[in-house]
Amino acid sequence: MPKRISKVILGVGGGIAAYKSCDLLRRLQERNYDVTVVPTPSALNFVGTATWEALSAKKVTTQVWESVDEVRHVKLAAENELILISPATADLIARIAMGRADDLLTNLVLASSAIKVLIPAMHPNMWNNAATVANIALLQERGFHVMRPATGRLTGADSGIGRLPDTSEILSYLASVIADTQDLIGKRVLITAGGTREAIDPVRYIGNRSSGKQGYAVAQAALDRGAEVTILSANVTLPDPVGATVISVESTKDLEIELERHFQNTDLLVMAAAVADARPTHVGTEKLKKDSYREISLVENPDLVAQISQQKRKQIIVGFAAETSLNIAEANRKLLAKGLDLIYLNDVSTGEIFGSDSTQGVFITADGKEIPVSKSNKATLAGQLLDLVISKLN
Numbered sequence: 001m002p003k004r005i006s007k008v009i010l011g012v013g014g015g016i017a018a019y020k021s022c023d024l025l026r027r028l029q030e031r032n033y034d035v036t037v038v039p040t041p042s043a044l045n046f047v048g049t050a051t052w053e054a055l056s057a058k059k060v061t062t063q064v065w066e067s068v069d070e071v072r073h074v075k076l077a078a079e080n081e082l083i084l085i086s087p088a089t090a091d092l093i094a095r096i097a098m099g100r101a102d103d104l105l106t107n108l109v110l111a112s113s114a115i116k117v118l119i120p121a122m123h124p125n126m127w128n129n130a131a132t133v134a135n136i137a138l139l140q141e142r143g144f145h146v147m148r149p150a151t152g153r154l155t156g157a158d159s160g161i162g163r164l165p166d167t168s169e170i171l172s173y174l175a176s177v178i179a180d181t182q183d184l185i186g187k188r189v190l191i192t193a194g195g196t197r198e199a200i201d202p203v204r205y206i207g208n209r210s211s212g213k214q215g216y217a218v219a220q221a222a223l224d225r226g227a228e229v230t231i232l233s234a235n236v237t238l239p240d241p242v243g244a245t246v247i248s249v250e251s252t253k254d255l256e257i258e259l260e261r262h263f264q265n266t267d268l269l270v271m272a273a274a275v276a277d278a279r280p281t282h283v284g285t286e287k288l289k290k291d292s293y294r295e296i297s298l299v300e301n302p303d304l305v306a307q308i309s310q311q312k313r314k315q316i317i318v319g320f321a322a323e324t325s326l327n328i329a330e331a332n333r334k335l336l337a338k339g340l341d342l343i344y345l346n347d348v349s350t351g352e353i354f355g356s357d358s359t360q361g362v363f364i365t366a367d368g369k370e371i372p373v374s375k376s377n378k379a380t381l382a383g384q385l386l387d388l389v390i391s392k393l394n
């Protein structure tokens with residue numbers, strides 16, 4: 001993230017997702033932001049003043065009637081370069097849209113010329129309500145940046161759009177808002193994600209544990225930096241990153257066809273998918289009965305990235321190697337054999353990588369540099385990956 005912005009207001013609205021902002025505060029502090037927390041009075045129903053004061057090591061007030069001598073709303077408005085509100089509830093969004101000033105946070109928003117970022121979280125019916133839709137549109141017109149909520153399980157039994165996105169997603173959204181330069185504008189990035197499946201019969205398949213999280217994190221990071229992103233998505237259940245073209249594939253053959261179709265039209269290929277190395281020699285047209293399901297004869301699949309790299313002109317190609325030990329020699333062999341510019345050797349020995357939000361391993365460049373990555377989240381790794389290829393792309 002750029003150094004330009006250092007002082008940030010974290011506004012907290014009165015929704016259950018307020019507790020997630022404790023983590024957001026920590027992550028912002030880790031990135032060297034000087035954060036002042038301004039909850040709304042109702043937010044204190046979920047997380048109290050003591051928690052915010054302890055975490056931020058600063059005085060926390062919710063009203064202009066407290067510390068009046070400091071004229072806090074004007075002082076805070078002048079000092080801070082960014083106001084990030086998470087969660088932004090329907091009521092808080094409505095109050096801001098109307099220009100009301102009935103607590104410290106809304107006073108501050110009115111008095112400030114800082115960059116303003118809203119992270120809405122609410123029930124899907126409230127998010128889709130015409131009043132909220134109109135308020136959001138109005139605020140966007142006025143220059144507010146509004147992140148789209150995530151879809152999934154909500155408080156209670158309901159699910160749908162309205163969840164607060166994960167902290168890492170909020171941070172990458174924030175990075176995209178305040179990026180000094182969007183260094184991938186005009187670049188086309190093709191990402192394979194997930195794991196291919198090979199049919200045994202109409203019911204069964206051979207597959208692998210890849211969740212697609214790493215590929216999707218690279219897609220999100222590339223979108224944040226202005227790239228045009230296409231994802232070849234193999235059996236991934238994650239929500240599509242907003243702004244990406246997502247093409248679903250199932251088998252290695254499907255992926256091969258789509259790769260051929262898109263490769264020439266791309267600047268960067270990130271081969272994050274776990275490609276099945278073999279497929280059944282014969283695929284049953286009907287479900288195999290138990291007695292003929294004792295052995296499966298396999299035939300090897302083509303190495304897709306090795307194959308496509310033969311057609312390489314200006315493209316940069318990044319591969320992944322999943323190894324159960326940190327085998328640098330083997331990763332180097334793959335880098336060469338597959339015609340890659342960069343490989344990330346994923347240490348999967350801990351069993352934590354597949355489906356997990358974190359990763360650890362080492363990047364190896366075509367010119368032999370090794371860049372170790374200690375345990376970090378997949379969004380951070382995605383940013384590092386793009387940083388390592390950016391000079392080659394330009």
Ligand code: CTP
Pocket residue numbers: 271272273274275276277301302303304305306318319320321322323334338
């Ligand atoms: N890959 C590919 N086609 C395959 C197998 C792998 O394009 N048939 C790509 C993967 O997307 C990844 C890289 O090659 O970017 C390395 O994948 P990995 O599974 O680690 O290597 P394999 O070549 O399959 O070797 P092995 O499974 O024997 O370790």
